[in-house]
Amino acid sequence: xxxxxxxxxxxxxxxxxxxxxxxTGQGPKPTPPGEGEKNPEAVERGRRGGRIGGKxxxxxxxxxxxxxxxxxxxxxxxxxxS
Numbered sequence: 230x231x232x233x234x235x236x237x238x239x240x241x242x243x244x245x246x247x248x249x250x251x252x253t254g255q256g257p258k259p260t261p262p263g264e265g266e267k268n269p270e271a272v273e274r275g276r277r278g279g280r281i282g283g284k285x286x287x288x289x290x291x292x293x294x295x296x297x298x299x300x301x302x303x304x305x306x307x308x309x310x311s
Contacts, residue, residue, distance in 0.1 A: 239247075250256030290298075 247256060247259065251258045287295075
């Protein structure tokens, strides 16, 4: 006998029930997708690449482009205060 395919999404009633349990403290709080245990090796590789990438990008920028970026940042900060 063939197996049933796994459900892709829970039923609307299941979602409501789980939400009610989480809100009243009777059940586990749901974790948003993407938040969970991360692979430490992947985190380290990403961090290492990010640290290198910023220095390389800064070295490639011309003086005029750096000034343009700094001006835009200062204008954004000024708008935020007003």
